[in-house]
Amino acid sequence: MQQFFQTLTTGLSDGAIYGSLALALVLIYKATEVINFAQGEMAMFTTYIAWSLITHHGFSFWEAFFATLLIAFIGGLLLQRTIIRPLERASVLTVVMATIALLVILNGLAAWIWTPQLQFFPSPFPTSSWVVGGVHISKQDVGTFAVVIACLVVLWLFFRFTKLGLAMRAGALNPSAARLVGVRTSWLLALGWGFAAALGAVSGMMVAPTVFLTPNMMQAVLIYAFAAAVLGGLESPVGAVAGGVGLGVMLNMLGTYVHPVTSELRLPVALGILLVVLLVKPAGLFGRVVVRRV
């Protein structure tokens, strides 16, 4: 029983991290139909910036956290303006190729600047745990879960209750109609990249304390996030988060209770889940079935 609850809390916190990166993917996907391959590497890169702020510039964790969010937001905005925008009129495949180029460049740059060695990334939460009814609940897990969910709630409030959020939703839903009523859709895409980068930074800074910081840290997380997004239906923000949490719990449960599934098989299992979902329910659990009219 105790093992079950510990697996569950670890699964929830892992899942929240996958969910936040999945939401970042969905944000850009909904607005532009482009899957941003560089999403994971952007998160990794900004996490290195946070690490550098903490270890070399004397920032406390939370100062570095918020500074990094801002840097990530501006960085995402600039990347969209400089790299992606010139390809606005090109095909989706060309833009996807450009994001692959970004992935490669960011990964290489991080290894170049900070060396590929493992770096220790501090956690803002104590390593101790609460004991509730004989069950150890790690403060790290609860803290991670709380931070990610808080960020998601802030983002949801923004999209739901501000005029800019409304404009962004309109721009994603129907770009030409939004343009007609005076929404500057091109800049909104850049804003979307900014938000996605900031969300990615959250997931990066939350995952780094548990896996150590390396340039390849986010590659697996990106796959989990993608599996989560597919699980929830690529068009659905709620589905992305729910898919992430579900996947996190599922993977941890499998790891604990199904013996042949060792940590090496975690990723292949996630890939398997992804493929099964595609076969059984291609629109995802929360997605709508899209019928295209010609």
Added chain:
Amino acid sequence: MSRYWKPLGFAVLVLAVVLAPFLSSNYRTYQLGFVAIYLIALSGLDILTGFTGQISLGHGAFMGIGAYTTTILVVDHHWRDLWTIPVAGLVAGLIGIAFGLPATRFAGPYLALATFAIPLSFIGILKRFPRFTGGNVGKNLPQLHSELGWHTNPSIWFYVVTWVVALVMFPLAFLVVRGRFGRALRGVRDSEIASTAYGVSTASVKTAAFGISAFFCGVAGALYAIGITYVNPDTFPIDLSILLIVGIVVGGAGSLWGMVFGALFVEFIRISWGPSILTLFAKAHHVNTHAPGSGLVVYGVVLLFVLYVAPAGFAGLVRRLVTGRSALAAWAKPGAPTPGDPATGAEGP
């Protein structure tokens, strides 16, 4: 006249292949063997990416599957290495079809993200079953041995084997993309909706293209293992898959001839072209050009540069020189206007 271009092209290629070892050093000959390997892999991947419009970030792993098949057959079952080449291709092709069946249900760029998981999963699986694959250490193949009178020089033997296979596989790729099946591939790339309306089963066409490209990569991987004489999980990193896709774009997606340049690019960017670009750059700025990661940055910048400046790659540049018309990459055309959104015209399916 134009129908003579293709035989002429092949004649020139064969001539170049025959002459090259006489003009090259031993080491250069060995390298040119790898160019043949990349030519096989890129022609296969081009069928999927250039002709069918599906990006894959996982085909390095299919090379890995081919390489491991060869290694296991040679080391554990004492096969002769040459006979393992078709088997390696078939194993990779079948795994490709098994993966493609569900994965090609994705429209557009989703497939790419699913394939991104293949190299990472592949490495995990290799480490999970060490008795079969040799785990982290990998396995060693016998040293390159020369045969048929080339007894003095294993490099020449390797060159002959790789290029004989390449000169079979390369024309095979031309056969795949012609005729009815080739039209179906291009149809899926240009408009899945229109293809469906014409009775093309887009999912099975994509699955077939995926399997064929995996077969090509499996064959390439088998030769790769024979050439480097060892395999381990680090031999087929995700960088290799990415480098293959960079090779496709640089050579010119949708052009098989472009893959000859793409293959030269993939082999030489790592060891000579990339470092010289960096050295040029280092003269202006004081950077450490031997730092880890610098190579990756070069691939990425080259890829971006090609996307902006010459989206049709090297093949497009040559075509422009010959015909005077500018060429767009087959899939770099702005999407055909869909009835749903005539205003932007860029919202392809």
